[in-house]
Amino acid sequence: MSATTASLEPARGWTHRFRANPTSWIGVAIIVAVILAAVFASWIWPLDPLEQSVVDRLMGPSPEHPLGTDSYGRDVLARLLHAARISLLIGVLSIALAMAVGSAIGIAAGYLGGWFDAAVTSLLDVLLSFPTLLLGLMVVAMLGPSIENLVIAIAITELAPFARVARAPTISLKSRDFVEAGRALGFSDLRLVVVHIIPNLLSEVVVVASLWLATAIRTEASLSFIGLGVKPPTPTWGGMIREGFENILDAPWLAVAPGVAIMVTVLGLNLLGDGLRDAIDPKVRRD
Amino acid sequence: MGEFLLRRVALAVPTLLLAMTAVFVLARVVPGDPALVILGDQASLEALAALRERLGLDRPILQQYLDFLLGILRGDLGRSLVTGKSVWAEVLAVIPYTIELTLAAIVIGVVLGVPLGVYAAVHRNALPDTLTRLFSLAGLSFPAFVSAILLLLAFAIELRWFPVISAPKVDDPLDRLRHLALPAFNIGLIMTAYVTRVTRSSMLNVLGEDYVRTARAKGIGMRAVLWRHALRNALIPVATVVGLYLGTLIGNSVLTEIVFNRPGLGKLILGALNQRDYTLLQGLMVFFAGFIVLANAATDIAYGIIDPRVRYK
Amino acid sequence: MSAHPILAVEGLEKRFAVGGGFLRRASQVHAVVGASFTVAERSSLGLVGESGCGKSTLARCLLRLVEPDAGSILFEGEDVRRMDGPALRVVRRRMQIVFQDPYASLNPRRTVLQTLAEPLRVHGLARGTEIEERVAAAIAEVGLPADSARRFPHEFSGGQRQRIGIARALVLAPRFIVADEPVSALDVSVQAQVLQLLEGLRERHGLSVLFVSHDLGVVRHVCDRVAVMYLGRIVEEAPVPEIFDDPLHPYTQMLRAASPVPDPKSRFALPRVVGELPSAMEPPAGCAFHPRCPAAMPRCSRECPTLSPVGTGRRVACFLHSPAP
């Protein structure tokens, strides 16, 4: 219920509340920094992330290699920056896919109701409570690791939250008087859904997207850590931790640097999403 | 109440069927030939055919599905391709470790998270609230394996307070606890972050309710209002959300088990993956799906116990 | 007043399944039971009763926003219940609805212009600048400031929003309007403004109105005739001054007595109302009102009285007023 009242709040005001919240600014700053780092990786640090050098194995931090080198003698900073691209790419693509398909399912279930809704809801309940990681792991294990399959696997694990977040407000919007008025005015179902329902639940879906993007990045890293990520030598944060973990006693920085990168990125997204949610949810609004 | 219980348990049956069907479908969407995936490109045609027969892949899909369901009905989750042992035997051998770990994490999460969430809600927008919010967001931002590695580095490798490899002696309770501490702390803190967050927002909602104002108007004192009126109602959503979080919790314990090299379902899954133990994986999925569906039913029943409105609906 | 009805409803029924689900049979609520009435051209019929009596469901059935289960709805001689999609679209230009909650009845993300232009576009009634002209005319007619078109609903007060809702109902130039508690969410001072507006529009456009309300005072002021509902049935129908000054059905009498009047002289008559509204899922046998009725007879718990004519132009469903059996 709260969901709908939130989305029906007047547009004016929520941007103001978002801007008034200092933690959301930290989130924005972090995300912008990570995106810039990923896009301009080669300019920021021009070393080749794939170039191996046997003599330079497992070197500690130094001016030539600020974050040291890994067990193949590759520069960790360069790998870290290039890995940001893969992580963000997989995260954004999978969320876009999950958002499109999940919201469509949720809106359809909520609007049509009846047995279709009942079937979708119980399927979602299972999907929602199934361990995200295990689900992703099974899917990648079955399909084989590749960027496309990772995107699909992560999208599948995040269908349910989007479907749920779109379904609840659809149900309450459907019985709102302005939709009822539209029916009385002879508008088609398609028009009611597209013009009158979707715009009113969009903001909520976007908030969920920013929060689940954080989870997507975490899931991708976890899968890479288990060994189900993008195939080496392509650098990914999870994969780097996996390789670093093998040398944890000799070169702990190998695991720590990408670990911190994931953490900061995910924290940034969570701060941003949290700020957005607080801004549109009137219940937690600061008076 | 009895009727409510019965209804809720009966409701789990179709959900379970749906979940099993999902596992079956997922296990069959493997592009190409599972036998080929398992045995690799170099396998002989005979070996492939033999494996296909063993997996039942040569039979019609409908019959495979029925066999699969009948097997589950008899409690048969299949046998490991690698060890030949039943999936049940494999699971039972390690599950006490995983249960121990997740239970410890839940206890830590609830014991620390609920009071912290209540405290933050009562002092909302003040400094302690902001700190609590930041803490819980940070906790939620750690992938379980990253925090596990950091804990390992700090407390096991640098400070040497705890063992690096968490493989306890079964009959020594003190040793078990020592090996449990770091992994449980790892998931427990993430769980705490989560419970704190949910408790805080749920508590904030409840504190704005009319009946809290009514209770204040009775003059029964802020403490009684908080604990008797607000918390009980605030815990209802917390219980459901924690129930939903079980999935993530299991995922976190898998990752933690891998980092601490601790026996449990996590290592079992990883082993099955590495050895392409297709049947063990499928059996584990069935196991998890069944477990999750039942856990959901249990959460709903708990919900009914706390919230009389659900019971009488 | 011409006797020619614009709307003639006969034997309208609506049941809802309530609760139910897996392993549990749904109970049925008979929300509207055999409702029959007519609304004369250019007149306004009030539909009153307490919450849960089915008045709002009945109103929505007329527009088929809720699908009735049985009965006929003749609007300008055509049966609305038998219409297919296209015919229903056409008839919806001529029947419109105004809602209770001015906050819920407008899409918060559409400007007033968008809200009012959309029906014109969908029905292809106007294009280009003509749309803006017609919208501007509608805005002026309901007494909103001229600069309202580009503004969003949240920039208006409750009373102004209700004016927008009325403008939306009027923009297709309907003949008949269902007003579902149109003023009950408004402050007293604003309520009078909206009632006055509705009155004026009704006269200027020759509209017929079904006015749903729980407030007898409002209904007395705006309606020509009134139908009183209790637990899904119409129990009395009569022209306006009579039904309030001389109610026949014991329920109408109770309702009238319980309705507050701004005059302290009537205070010691704080009416002794008996009992509460029974559950609509298990209505009492016989006349649904008999458990609360001061004049109940043994017969009332066995048989249900039908709505029968009494005197001139009145109908009542009560054995006190029906010819002896």
Add this chain to the structure above:
Amino acid sequence: MTEVVLEVRDLTVEFRSGGAWHAAVRGVDLAIARNETLAIVGESGSGKSVTALAVMGLVPPHNGRIAPGSSIRLEDRELVGLSERSMDKVRGDRVAMIFQEPMTALNPTMTVGEQVAESVRAHRGLAPAAAWKEAERVLDLVKVPSARRRMTDYPHQFSGGMRQRVMIAMALACQPEVLLADEPTTALDVTIQAQVLSLIEDLKREYGLGVLFITHNLGVVALIADRVAVMYAGEIVETARAEDLFHEPRHPYTEALLSSMPRVDRDIGELQPIQGNVPSIRDIGPGCAFAPRCALAQERCRSERPSLAATADGRALRCWVRGSLP
């Protein structure tokens, strides 16, 4: 002279909004005697509910405050400035309140018996069993049918009217001197409203309660009030005995309110609506708050705020134009 149990003097309550404090209630004076019902009537935003919350000490502390100089006296005790702990001893014991929404004002997860018994236990220090018995007695008193059996039911098993009776039982459990009723019948149907109103009236007589009855409905005021205070935009604009007020409203707002109300008992011809809208507390000018909507407004009304002045016949009026009349 009747015995005054509650006296409010110069009450101002402010709320913070957008960084500034705005007064939702300005300089309100009220007095309620034993066995008397004072009705506060006003439209939404007039500050009538805030006044009652201030008396209860329930103005939300994080964004609201009672301005210095305000006084709320319960018999001989000043309530403004009391600590939360001392206020808890007063609330529910000597002054009690019932609210508008009987659906949401009861705790859904506690039985009705527990909730009523809780009030008794808090102030009487009774043992659980004794408190339970006492709760049953009070529920009987407010005429909840088969009270003993229904004690273990939850609020959602009660109808709206019955829930409001439970609320009243909770409020009266400790026999307070003053009952504050904030739109207690607004969410109810008229027949149930009549029952609840007569219950409150009966209890008032029986226990000699002072009742502060808040409503927007002039019809309800006429039914139960001994005296009436009309509020507009945070201020009382007129007080009078109920008969006098309805017979001869003096403030232009009161008068307009009465003539804009459709009546069920007679035809009144044309309605005369008040033009414009109720102002927000954030933009009230220097003059009389009602001046922008007032048909009688003069130059002085727009620039200078009138005060609530007592008249010779025991009424009080806040109006430049009508105030000068005899």
